[in-house]
Amino acid sequence: MQGNLNEIDIRSILQLIELGQRTGQLLVEAGFHKQDHLNLDETIRHRHSKNHRKQSWFVFFINGQIIYCQAGDSNLSRIDDYLRHYRVETGIDQKHNTSLATQNVPEYGYLWTLLERNIISPKIAHSIIQRLVQETLFDLLSLHQGSFIFRQGAALAPQLTSLEIAPLVARITKQVQEWKRLYPQIQSPEQLPVLVDTVELRSSLPEATVNKLQHWADGKTSLRQLARYLNRDLLTIAKAIYPYVVQGWLQLVDAATNHSQTLIPELGEENHRPRIVCIDDTTTICEAVESILKLHGYEAIALTQPLEALGLVFQLRPDLILCDIAMPELDGYEICSMLRHSTAFRLVPIIMLTGKDGFIDRVRARMVGATDYLTKPFDDSELLMLVEKYVNYKSFMGTPKK
Incomplete structure (x- = not known):
């Protein structure tokens, strides 16, 4: 057979x-x-x-x-x-x-x-x-x-x-x-839990619980390994950490991503350029955004896979997010809504990109927490004007490059 x-x-x-x-x-x-x-x-x-x-x-x-x-x-x-x-x-x-x-x-x-x-x-x-x-x-x-x-x-x-x-x-x-039902906050048994907000954890949870989370959420132990170590089934472990992931206190990263963290630029205290992430399944849009923003001194990172992007943005910690609305598997409304449920992204500007110029789309974007809206196709000046509106470039490193 x-x-x-x-x-x-x-x-x-x-x-x-x-x-x-x-x-x-x-x-x-x-x-x-x-x-x-x-x-x-x-x-x-x-x-x-x-x-x-x-x-x-x-x-x-x-x-x-x-x-x-x-x-x-x-x-x-x-x-x-x-x-x-x-x-x-x-x-x-x-x-x-x-x-x-x-x-x-x-x-x-x-x-x-x-x-x-x-x-x-x-x-x-x-x-x-x-x-x-x-x-x-x-x-x-x-x-x-x-x-x-x-x-x-x-x-x-x-x-x-x-x-x-x-x-x-x-x-x-x-x-x-x-x-x-835990998706997309929890996507794979091989994801690695990492603590990202210990201050909120300590103000909301008992000390013993925080200590346990600090012990296990080390960025090296997968959910599956954690289930084995504790002799529990995977679903029980996932349900236990799910509320902390939703709150943004705990982050889940892919093992491959975690092992290649050096590929992701680190933000130092000095010479910190504003980091802009563009999530769009259309490669040409991503390339155009990267080219425009890099030319004017921004650090631009394009992500074409929406499901992977959702996990990566927690590691990248961008200063502004550009997000397409119409994408397969996970649309921009869903991504925006999920990010807004995390304390790490409640104040980060999220600008929705779409090929439509409709009133309903604008209303939906606002309802899920979008900061603003940019209609495709757009030119260099439209993109830069909107980015500069929400990112105070001078507070980072001075006059942008021309």
Whole structure:
């Protein structure tokens, strides 16, 4: 059994495996198209570098029940993340611990090595397996594009436990639906929480809560890692921090963005130029805005992906935002409204860009908190006049360049 997820969804695939009481393994890879050919053995043997590897998952079954789930990159740190909750130090060289499992499932071998050496109890191992299965199914049930192949065969051995599919799928499907309600404030399990307003936190929350947030929201620990460390499901963690994200006290950044922070210009106390961010899915508009503003001494940064832009502006901390209204996935009204709910952006000028010159659009823009409105197409002088109206350039560094 194999195919594409635009033809059959993960839930249906799991139901077929359960109804057929199948034994074997399922491989799912994200982002494949119809012309892509998925080969299980080649995928197991060959892994690309992290920047080029497609995300993948393995699910192992016996008689229509799940034995184990493994992330395709075979990253043994997942188990160590859970062991941190139990304060277990393994002292094992992870490269040489797969004697009890097939060579294709190093995680499972690692877990059994810990059991065999009495480093963890069967109860802890069972709990870790349950958590790993749940987090894998959460990813799979959130997936809409990709390819899969199920191959019948001998069961993964030795076997510690088996889990019924139907109740797991029902519970996690509900979690995925609730997770979507937290969007776009919370977008991915791999996002990193970072504290941005400790003053407001200390004035609004108990000291113990603030200390916990300071400990975990270090910009290095993802939501998923946090769920593992605390032995909680991902949705519980996301719901707990959601109010702080909405208030603007806590910020979520993408791991890739956080690891490449040097690419984002830092604002120093000296020679601080006004920073203008332009959010527009039309590349030509972004290039024009950047060119005009840079020529007159402003620091201009163009963002063409609205969903990514929403997270980046918290890191960029612009002095003014230019935002297109008509964009796919997330329009300018939604972006403006979300930013206004954050204390960090309540006073930042937000100018809406649109190709329409209608009264209703102006009213809607004002209702969501827009500062002003600029109709496309616009010329250099119109853009500069509006930017200078809301950014006091002289207070930054003196007379603008000509």
